Amino acid sequence: MPVLPRIAEYADELTAIRRDFHQHPEIGFEEVRTSAKVAELLKSWGVDEVHTGIGKTGVVGIIYGKKPGRSIGLRADMDALPMDELTNLPYASKNPGRFHGCGHDGHTTMLLGAARYLAETRNFAGRAVVIFQPAEEGLGGARAMLTDGLFEKFPCDEVYGIHNNPLAEPNKVGVKPGTAMAGASFFDITVQGVGSHGAMPHQARDPIVVATSLVQNLQTIVSRNVEPLKPAVLSVTQIHSGSAYNVVPDKAAIAGTIRYFDDGVKELIHNRVRQLCAGFAQSYGVEVSVDIREIFSVLVNDEACSKAYLEAAADIVGEENISETNDLMTGSEDFADMLKAVPGAYCTLGHKGTVPLHNPAFIFDDDMLPVGASIMARIVERRLPL
Numbered sequence: 001m002p003v004l005p006r007i008a009e010y011a012d013e014l015t016a017i018r019r020d021f022h023q024h025p026e027i028g029f030e031e032v033r034t035s036a037k038v039a040e041l042l043k044s045w046g047v048d049e050v051h052t053g054i055g056k057t058g059v060v061g062i063i064y065g066k067k068p069g070r071s072i073g074l075r076a077d078m079d080a081l082p083m084d085e086l087t088n089l090p091y092a093s094k095n096p097g098r099f100h101g102c103g104h105d106g107h108t109t110m111l112l113g114a115a116r117y118l119a120e121t122r123n124f125a126g127r128a129v130v131i132f133q134p135a136e137e138g139l140g141g142a143r144a145m146l147t148d149g150l151f152e153k154f155p156c157d158e159v160y161g162i163h164n165n166p167l168a169e170p171n172k173v174g175v176k177p178g179t180a181m182a183g184a185s186f187f188d189i190t191v192q193g194v195g196s197h198g199a200m201p202h203q204a205r206d207p208i209v210v211a212t213s214l215v216q217n218l219q220t221i222v223s224r225n226v227e228p229l230k231p232a233v234l235s236v237t238q239i240h241s242g243s244a245y246n247v248v249p250d251k252a253a254i255a256g257t258i259r260y261f262d263d264g265v266k267e268l269i270h271n272r273v274r275q276l277c278a279g280f281a282q283s284y285g286v287e288v289s290v291d292i293r294e295i296f297s298v299l300v301n302d303e304a305c306s307k308a309y310l311e312a313a314a315d316i317v318g319e320e321n322i323s324e325t326n327d328l329m330t331g332s333e334d335f336a337d338m339l340k341a342v343p344g345a346y347c348t349l350g351h352k353g354t355v356p357l358h359n360p361a362f363i364f365d366d367d368m369l370p371v372g373a374s375i376m377a378r379i380v381e382r383r384l385p386l
Contacts, residue, residue, distance in 0.1 A: 003316060004374040007117050011370040014113045017041070018369060019091040021105035025080030025098040028135030029144075031057040034078045038108065038132050045116045047130070051154075055145030059132040060154050063118045065384060069126025072380045073159035073342065075335060076111035077104045077136035086360040101362045103164040106369060108132060110162065113373030114380075124384035129154050131338075138186070138295050142334040151341050158305055159344035160379050161335040162372055164364065166357065168350030171371055173313040174325045175347045177306040181299035182233070182259040183266060184332035185292055189214070189277060192287040195250035207252035208241050210284045214276065215239065215254060221272045226265055233259040233330050234269060259330045261298055299336035302343035309345045312379040316371060349375070 003011075017037075026034050035057045042050045042061045049062035057078075085092050085099040093099050100106075115130045131150070135141030168174065191211050196204035215236050226232045234256065241252035258273075260266045270292050281288040310322045335346055349372050351365035 003370045004117060004377060006120065007113055007370045007373050007377065010113070010116070014109050014369040014373065015366040017112060018105050018109040018364070018366060021108060022100050022364070023091050023094050025093050025095055025100045025105070027082050027098060028079040028137055028139035028141060029056050031078045031134050034108070035059050035132065035134070038078070038112065041112055042115060042130070046119045047115055054150060055134055055141055055148050057134040058141065058145045060150070061115055061130040062154065063115065063128040063130065064122070065124035065126050065128070066122050066386060067125040069124070069384050070157040071127040071129055071155055072383050073129040073131055073154075073156035073344070074111055074114060074376050074380065075131040075133055075159060075161045075338060076107040077133045077141065078108050079104055079135050079137055079139075079141065081137055081358065084360055087363055089363065099360065100364070101359060102137070102357045103364050104136065106164055106364045106372070107162065109369055110372035111376060113369060114376035117373065117377045118380060123386060124381050125386050126384040128380045129156050131159070136334050140295070140334065142337040146337060146341060156342050158302075158383060159338050159342045160305070160309060160376065161344070161346045162376060163333070163346070163348050164368060164372075165348040165350045166353035166355060166362065166365070168348065170351050170365070170368070171317045171321050172350035173310065173317055173322045173347055173375065175301060175306045175310055175345055176325045176327065176329070177301050177303045179261050179298060179328065180301050180346065181329045181336065182261055182296070182332050183263070183294070183298035183336070184296040185258040185266065185270065185294045187256055187258065187273060187290065187292045189254040190289045191252045191254070192289070193250055193252070193284075196248045198246035198248055201248055204248040205284060205286050206248050207250065207286060208248070210280055210286055210288070211239060211241065211252035211254055214280050217276050218273065221269055225268060225272050230262055230265050231328060231330070232265050232269060233257075259332065261328060263298070266294070296332035296334050297336040297340055299333050299346060300339060301345040302339070305343055305345040308383060309347050309379060312382045313347065313375045315378050315382075316374045
């Protein structure tokens with residue numbers, strides 16, 4: 001079947017909702033306006049229960065089917081990125097330094113579209129639990145909802161998520177069963193040296209020399225310590241030091257990210273970062289402090305749920321547009337934490353566009369809204385048959 005006919009009837013309304021979210025982006029745990037609008041819409045469409053304040057700004061809706069049965073969770077993220085938008089769209093962000101550059105405004109809208117359809121039709125046996133999550137972009141929104149008792153208060157037998165993909169052909173749905181997306185850690189390293197006049201560097205213990213040498217050595221961890229058949233990434237993404245041309249500063253800061261698909265690899269890299277920092281501190285006679293934080297778990301899709309997700313997607317986009325991929329993604333997604341608690345799967349849906357995610361010129365394709373909404377509604381109907 002194509003896009004579900006009822007969802008197609010209100011596709012224009014979904015576009016208007018998505019563009020409203022786009023104009024008013026809010027970053028993690030600040031989604032006050034967004035979550036209020038989500039709750040208001042769910043109530044107006046007859047969703048049976050609407051709960052707010054889950055994980056600070058998260059929203060959960062409960063929709064009951066025509067008969068009792070199991071519970072299926074559907075999840076979307078709501079937060080924007082802390083960056084400026086450079087699209088010149090008529091509905092561009094009105095909030096400086098805030099931009100829906102990852103498509104979360106679309107994810108939220110697709111789930112709203114699915115919730116409206118399920119509340120109207122109720123052609124399933126059991127419960128649909130629609131989960132609108134805050135703070136996906138590295139701030140721990142999924143963990144916050146779980147800490148608030150998400151699946152204790154609203155039990156789910158399975159849970160499903162979706163992400164737009166501007167680098168895939170429109171309406172192409174992909175799922176990687178098993179290990180699919182990388183876990184991620186963030187690190188901050190501070191080198192505390194001794195400053196001096198720039199003309200008298202012998203009086204200093206130059207933190208810039210230490211920091212730049214340390215950056216080069218950090219790159220050897222993946223190439224020389226991690227087994228070649230176990231993918232990993234270590235990227236230094238920030239270096240900050242100094243404030244004048246003629247001053248050797250007393251401090252330098254380094255920050256970056258680590259990606260991995262294996263917890264053993266994670267521990268190895270964390271340990272090697274700390275060992276290198278300790279060695280540099282002793283060698284140069286400076287203090288080097290290290291803070292490493294695990295931000296995202298490795299995302300693992302349940303095999304059976306992955307197959308079921310593709311079958312549901314095939315009902316909407318056709319067998320020719322679904323694929324089971326073997327490709328790992330070094331990007332991370334905190335839906336992984338929900339999948340550690342409840343079996344489920346996470347798929348990608350292609351759409352028009354050539355600009356990648358997290359780019360200030362990224363443009364979401366509104367044509368995919370009814371497609372994504374239909375896929376999410378269909379997985380409920382398939383997994384909870386009457």
